[in-house]
Amino acid sequence: MNIETIIFYFLAFIALASGAFVVLSQHLVRSVFMFFVTLFAVAGLYVFALADFVALTQVVIYVGGVLVLLLFAFLLSSKQSLEGMEKIPSGLLSAHRLPAAIISLAFLFLLCFVFFQIDFENLSWITSAKAKENVILVTDNTIRNIGINLMSKYLLPLEMVSILLLMVLVGAAHIARREPNL
Amino acid sequence: MEVGKYGLLQTFADILKLIQKEYIVPALADKVLFTIAPVIIFVAVYLGFVALPWAPGLVPANMNLGVFYVFAIISIEALGILMAGWGSNNKYSLLGAVRSVAQMVSYEIPIGFVIISAVMISQTLDLQLINYNQGILAKQDILFLGFINVNHVGGFLAWNVFQAPHLLLAYVIYFIASLAECNRAPFDLPEAESELIGGFHTEYTGLRFAFIFLAEYAMMFLVAMLGVTLFLGGWNTPLPNFGSFKLAEYTTGIFWGIFWVMGKCLLVVAVQMWIRWTLPRLRVDQLMTLCWKVLTPIAFACLVISGLWRLLLF
Numbered sequence: 472m473n474i475e476t477i478i479f480y481f482l483a484f485i486a487l488a489s490g491a492f493v494v495l496s497q498h499l500v501r502s503v504f505m506f507f508v509t510l511f512a513v514a515g516l517y518v519f520a521l522a523d524f525v526a527l528t529q530v531v532i533y534v535g536g537v538l539v540l541l542l543f544a545f546l547l548s549s550k551q552s553l554e555g556m557e558k559i560p561s562g563l564l565s566a567h568r569l570p571a572a573i574i575s576l577a578f579l580f581l582l583c584f585v586f587f588q589i590d591f592e593n594l595s596w597i598t599s600a601k602a603k604e605n606v607i608l609v610t611d612n613t614i615r616n617i618g619i620n621l622m623s624k625y626l627l628p629l630e631m632v633s634i635l636l637l638m639v640l641v642g643a644a645h646i647a648r649r650e651p652n653l
Numbered sequence: 654m655e656v657g658k659y660g661l662l663q664t665f666a667d668i669l670k671l672i673q674k675e676y677i678v679p680a681l682a683d684k685v686l687f688t689i690a691p692v693i694i695f696v697a698v699y700l701g702f703v704a705l706p707w708a709p710g711l712v713p714a715n716m717n718l719g720v721f722y723v724f725a726i727i728s729i730e731a732l733g734i735l736m737a738g739w740g741s742n743n744k745y746s747l748l749g750a751v752r753s754v755a756q757m758v759s760y761e762i763p764i765g766f767v768i769i770s771a772v773m774i775s776q777t778l779d780l781q782l783i784n785y786n787q788g789i790l791a792k793q794d795i796l797f798l799g800f801i802n803v804n805h806v807g808g809f810l811a812w813n814v815f816q817a818p819h820l821l822l823a824y825v826i827y828f829i830a831s832l833a834e835c836n837r838a839p840f841d842l843p844e845a846e847s848e849l850i851g852g853f854h855t856e857y858t859g860l861r862f863a864f865i866f867l868a869e870y871a872m873m874f875l876v877a878m879l880g881v882t883l884f885l886g887g888w889n890t891p892l893p894n895f896g897s898f899k900l901a902e903y904t905t906g907i908f909w910g911i912f913w914v915m916g917k918c919l920l921v922v923a924v925q926m927w928i929r930w931t932l933p934r935l936r937v938d939q940l941m942t943l944c945w946k947v948l949t950p951i952a953f954a955c956l957v958i959s960g961l962w963r964l965l966l967f
Contacts, residue, residue: 500683500686500739501683501685501686502685504736505731507732523716523718524718524721527718527721528720528725529724530725530726530728530729531721531725531728534675534725534728534729534732535725535728535729535731535732535758535761536728536758537819538732539732539735539758540733542732542735542739543754544750546751549790555879612717613717614717614718614778
């Protein structure tokens with residue numbers, strides 16, 4: 472086992488363990504803070520997939536944005552609504568949890584099915600890319616690749632996403648605006 | 654009342670004092686979060702230094718995403734602050750944490766815009782390459798004010814702020830927003846103990862308090878260094894070549910690089926402290942007005958000018 476494998480399994484273990492803690496903990500705020508550890512470990516796994524840009528984007532958007540937003544939402548919500556949450560019956564097969572349990576089991580089955588069905592080393596598109604040497608190396612400048620692809624091949628999706636974000640921004644500003652004469 | 658001649662030993666006395674002090678954990682505090690929070694704040698800030706270059710060929714981790722990395726890692730500090738505020742289980746701490754996180758998240762927007770406008774001029778996210786392209790070691794053409802080639806002159810003429818003069822305005826915005834980002838005066842609402850009972854660190858004592866404040870001062874140095882690298886030439890010398898006086902060539906090298914970057918950063922930190930003792934504190938609504946209604950539009954204008962600059966002049 473070389474050092475990369477050890478680090479990979481270490482990160483994977485942290486991601487899984489902290490993810491389990493997020494789901495199982497009764498303490499909501501600690502769950503949110505533990506989610507930060509999960510996101511960070513997943514960012515580390517992205518670095519292993521040579522997606523360092525995605526890893527950093529994950530840190531900026533989720534840790535700097537979404538988590539802070541989650542905490543703010545938590546802080547600003549009233550105590551009564553949080554107490555209401557605790558009254559939900561906690562049995563695994565209760566009416567509230569059954570759909571979630573079914574969906575997660577189905578997803579687990581799907582993942583296992585794919586994992587055992589496919590021989591990842593000999594997929595046709597992977598072997599052809601290896602043969603043509605169309606692979607990204609550790610020393611490559613990955614962000615250049617992303618930039619060129621975003622500005623050529625994926626320009627339309629990028630623009631559509633940006634228009635969607637603009638609409639969200641306008642909507643948020645409208646909601647946050649003070650109501651006139653009320 | 655200083656220790657030593659001219660207060661030279663004051664720092665050491667303060668360190669000893671902070672190490673000796675008792676740890677006090679409030680009885681109702683969330684012990685785990687309360688203990689971890691200062692460490693997270695401290696580590697988040699120090700991780701930022703990994704990507705910052707000190708001299709030609711001297712950078713702890715040479716990565717092609719340097720600027721983005723620093724920007725990303727700084728945003729973790731906000732989480733540590735919320736953790737400290739929540740863990741203290743004290744309404745003043747919690748309100749203080751909310752206040753300073755709201756401030757940091759808001760001011761990240763103008764900072765992001767001006768960083769992008771500087772990156773657009775230097776055309777790379779690699780901090781070391783940004784440094785190279787602001788001096789005589791440049792790997793691409795550098796044009797003073799966009800017209801005069803200064804590849805062999807170097808000095809302050811090759812700095813980003815003089816390559817594209819609107820970046821001077823961008824640097825001013827960066828500086829103001831970075832003051833808010835490290836919770837320094839005139840934006841030091843977290844510390845306003847006379848008006849607002851301090852902030853997220855009200856309950857902290859001893860070494861934990863020291864960690865929070867070390868992080869604040871490290872953050873000051875970090876934003877100063879990032880600003881110096883992006884706008885003020887980084888480790889490049891301010892002295893240009895004059896005819897046969899090759900001042901820029903004499904004063905470029907590893908030790909000169911460390912000297913220049915250290916000098917520039919300490920100068921910026923000195924200005925930050927000078928401002929602290931000069932200006933009164935802003936009220937929280939004035940703080941947000943300044944960010945959203947003044948700095949963000951100007952930063953956006955800088956971004957547009959940078960785009961036009963690249964399109965029209967190159």
